[in-house]
Amino acid sequence: MFNKILYLVASLLLILSFIKDKNKTKTALEKAWKAFENILPQFLSILIIIGIMLSIITPETISRLIGEKSGWTGMLIAGAIGSITLIPAFIAFPLAAALIKSGAGTMQIAVLISTLMMVGIVTMPVEIKYFGRKATILRNSMAFIFSFIAAIVIGWVL
């Protein structure tokens, strides 16, 4: 649904651009392709790494590690899993819902979700390419710490 909106907006803008200026539109498409081709090797590597990782760290493994009464250790494990792996949202959220049902703590789930979204160890090479080493490491480590703060607040509210 949202993908369709995205396609619709992109097509409309592209048509509008084409009507206004053919040459500029051609340049835009060339730039789009160049930006894509430039990052393609990293994208492909990330896809393979995710494939291998998620085959080893399965949802079953995760639920065993951050299940019921796993406490602070569970939160740290959740943070580590969330930082290292890159689970797409369409797997992550149903997994989170299932984990909560099977008795995992809200705080562990919150850490897992936050770190999954904000911290990306696998994608660090891509991030470094654009932001350099220092900013990348700063962003990821601060996001890691912040995920615990967010989790504590969520645990306290819910």
Next chain:
Amino acid sequence: MMMNILKRYRMFLFLLIVNALIIVFIPDVGLKTINITWNNTLEMLSLIPPIFIMLGLLDVWVQRETLVRFMGEKSGIVGIVIAFLMGSAAAGPLYGAFPVAGVLLKKGAKLSNILIFIGAWSTTKIPLLLFEASSVGWKFMLTRFLIDIPGIIIIAFVIEKLMNKDEKALIYENALSL
């Protein structure tokens, strides 16, 4: 030319070989890797065309002066709001955000605003929020959303402060060559 391609794709080729070895020696794990990688590739391919087309259009149509006015050093709260809106309207995994960030850097957006954009893309994407609410509940989603907004801004500002002038200049310079 050929050597250049090989060099750029060497990590990918290495991983491909590792994956092939897994498929040969641990077939049940290997089968899963094929399945997962295939699904993720399809997801990526479905999101990449519109994102990169808009990136190209942004690059060509939005002038540097305009972008600096709305997202540059002196853009203030307007820049923050635009960065949030851009990031939240996005779709797809975080690594898709970096090429867009590259264009923003090239056009002279303020570093903290680009970091806010990255933060919003990672955690406050609208489709993601809706999906989150339906799987783990509205209360969970809203609480996380409300705490993430200040969190993203604080992280962005602290990083901006911790980077010295030269380090920042290097990032912007590097963006021009991408």
